[in-house]
Amino acid sequence: xxxxxxxxxxxxxxxxxxxxxxxxxxxxxxxxxxxxxxxxxxxxxxxxxxxxxxxxxxxxxxxxxxxxxxxxxxxxxxxxxxxxxxxxxxxxxxxxxxxxxxxxxxxxxxxxxxxxxxxxxxxxxxxxxxxxxxxxxxxxxxxxxxxxxxxxxxxxxxxxxxxxxxxxxxxxxxxxxxxxxxxxxxxxxxxxxxxxxxxxxxxxxxxxxxxxxxxxxxxxxxxxxxxxxxxxxxxxxxxxxxxxxxxxxxxxxxxxxxxxxxxxxxxxxxxxxxxxxxxxxxxxxxxxxxxxxxxxxxxxxxxxxxxxxxxxxxxxxxxxxxxxxxxxxxxxxxxxxxxxxxxxxxxxxxxxxxxxxxxxxxxxxxxxxxxxxxxxxxxxxxxxxxxx
Numbered sequence: 358x359x360x361x362x363x364x365x366x367x368x369x370x371x372x373x374x375x376x377x378x379x380x381x382x383x384x385x386x387x388x389x390x391x392x393x394x395x396x397x398x399x400x401x402x403x404x405x406x407x408x409x410x411x412x413x414x415x416x417x418x419x420x421x422x423x424x425x426x427x428x429x430x431x432x433x434x435x436x437x438x439x440x441x442x443x444x445x446x447x448x449x450x451x452x453x454x455x456x457x458x459x460x461x462x463x464x465x466x467x468x469x470x471x472x473x474x475x476x477x478x479x480x481x482x483x484x485x486x487x488x489x490x491x492x493x494x495x496x497x498x499x500x501x502x503x504x505x506x507x508x509x510x511x512x513x514x515x516x517x518x519x520x521x522x523x524x525x526x527x528x529x530x531x532x533x534x535x536x537x538x539x540x541x542x543x544x545x546x547x548x549x550x551x552x553x554x555x556x557x558x559x560x561x562x563x564x565x566x567x568x569x570x571x572x573x574x575x576x577x578x579x580x581x582x583x584x585x586x587x588x589x590x591x592x593x594x595x596x597x598x599x600x601x602x603x604x605x606x607x608x609x610x611x612x613x614x615x616x617x618x619x620x621x622x623x624x625x626x627x628x629x630x631x632x633x634x635x636x637x638x639x640x641x642x643x644x645x646x647x648x649x650x651x652x653x654x655x656x657x658x659x660x661x662x663x664x665x666x667x668x669x670x671x672x673x674x675x676x677x678x679x680x681x682x683x684x685x686x687x688x689x690x691x692x693x694x695x696x697x698x699x700x701x702x703x704x705x706x707x708x709x710x711x712x713x714x715x716x717x718x719x720x721x722x723x724x725x726x727x728x729x730x731x732x733x734x735x736x737x738x739x740x741x742x743x744x745x
Contacts (some may be wrong), residue, residue, distance in 0.1 A: 366534040367476055368493035372529030374469060375494035379418070379476030379501030380520045381406070383581045384509070389682040391514050392449050400704025403453055403578045407570075409462035411693025417467035418685025420473075427471050427681060428535055431701045433469035435532040439525040445518050462706040466693075468528070472535060478680065488665045495606045495661075499599045506595015516627050517644055547671055550675075550682055559674050561733035563631070568666050568726035572632060572719040573660070574699015575707070576639070583712050584680065587643050595651065601656030608661035615662070622737045624666040627741050631658035632723035640716025659723070665690075670737070687723075 371707055387397045387593035421427045441464065498682075505520060516744045533550060553559060608615075615624055636659075638652035667687070675683025706715045730737070 363479065363536045364490065364533060366536070367472070367490055368481070369536055370468075370472055370528065370531035371491060371494035372497035373524050373531060374497070375522060376470075377465075377496035377524035377528065378600045379498035379598070379602075380505060380517060380649050381526055383502050383504055383594065384514070384517050384575045386578060386582055387509075387576025387585070388514050388517050389414075389454075395453065396579075397704045398451055398706045400701055400707075402451070402458060405455065405458045406462040406466065407574075407693055407696025409459065409465040409693070411697055412465045412594055412688045413466045413695070414470045414685035414688045415682065418470055418682040421471050421474075421681045427475055428532075431468050431471050431475075431535065432532045434464045435525075435529040438464035438468075439522075441524050442521060445476075445521070465528075466688075468532065470688045471681055473668060473688075474536055474672075474681045474684045476685075477668070483596070486613055487668065488612035488661075491665065492606045492609040494600045495609065498602045499606075501600070502598040503595045506598070507592045509591045514584045516730065521671070526602035527674055550626050553675060554686065558676070558733055558737040561729055561737060562670055562674070563687065563690045565625070565726035565729045566663075566687070567695040568722045568729070569629065569632060569659075569663060570691045570693075571699040571702075572636060572722035572726070574696055574701075575703040575715045575719050576636075578695070578700045578703045579584040579707055579712070579715070580639070583639075583643065597653050598613070600650065601660075604654050604657035605661035609665060610658040612665050616666075621666040622734050623671075623728070624662050625670075626727065626734065627664065628663035629723050629727035629730060631655045632663070633727065634715045635659050636719035636723060639654040640713045640720070643712070 359582070386399050386403055389402055394402070417430055421430045424430070437459055441457060441461040441740050444461070445454065448457060449455055476487060479489075480486055501520065501524070505517065508516070520641065554563075581594050583600075585591065619627075631653070635652045637656035638648050638655075642648040642652070668684070671687045672680070697721075702718075703715055706718065
């Protein structure tokens with residue numbers, strides 16, 4: 358099979374996986390609101406996905422590294438995720454949805470760290486080009502978020518469930534087509550993974566990225582509701598989500614040249630600074646359309662360059678047979694644990710203190726991550742700058 362064929366097969370997986378995110382993150386809270394759940398119930402149900410991203414990837418990463426069969430593990434996880442997703446059509450109760458989303462998310466969250474490791478292994482020395490493949494996930498997100506945003510101005514939010522099913526089927530189809538990659542031997546293979554994790558530069562990276570995920574928790578949980586309550590149409594909500602992701606795609610395509618010029622660590626520092634400004638604008642300038650547009654443009658840095666640079670550093674720090682577990686552990690600690698804390702804390706803060714203070718808290722979390730990175734930046738940059 359040709360390199361070109363593999364490119365589009367990996368791209369197809371990213372497309373449908375993040376189309377699911379584009380369906381879920383902006384609109385699932387609106388669906389739950391239509392079922393008359395309160396803010397705390399919504400925060401709990403929306404946090405199940407990051408909870409599973411904290412728990413599941415480590416187990417699946419160990420299984421993939423232990424068996425050497427990443428693709429087979431991805432296919433099994435995608436199959437079971439689609440199966441459990443069907444449960445959303447049969448229950449509207451809190452506990453029914455709790456169980457369905459818990460099980461679906463356990464298997465759904467398994468795939469991405471393994472596909473990230475597969476992509477980086479397949480790219481080899483061209484790992485700086487990761488962003489261009491990952492950009493197809495952003496395109497899938499845009500298609501879902503814009504298309505559904507306009508659709509829900511005319512159709513009931515219940516149709517969201519069918520959009521999710523289409524995404525699950527697409528994930529399963531392309532999971533079967535991703536390449537098998539060989540795990541190359543490395544001198545760290547016989548070190549326990551804990552020895553790699555406990556390096557100060559790795560702890561600093563994981564800690565800072567954890568704080569960035571905490572900062573984004575309120576964004577993914579309440580941003581759509583926040584906009585609707587301030588008078589924005591659902592199509593405008595979709596457009597604002599899409600704007601951020603369009604800018605993210607631009608950064609993904611620029612990453613090879615950015616990495617050569619600045620290195621991963623400097624890119625991360627810029628990303629965290631941009632996140633501080635972005636969340637302050639969201640929290641205090643939601644009624645100023647121009648400034649809100651600027652905040653969404655900053656998504657290019659607060660997520661786009663942040664994600665590409667952090668995945669690149671994880672790939673450098675975890676080599677050989679530790680690659681799958683390294684990416685899985687990164688996802689568990691950051692998008693998992695950080696997403697859980699940010700999502701769960703956002704409910705009570707939203708309900709008792711309001712959105713402005715909630716997003717100010719997000720800015721403070723990003724600022725704390727920036728300080729942590731600055732503390733260990735020189736140590737973290739030693740290898741990555743040399744490679745770049």
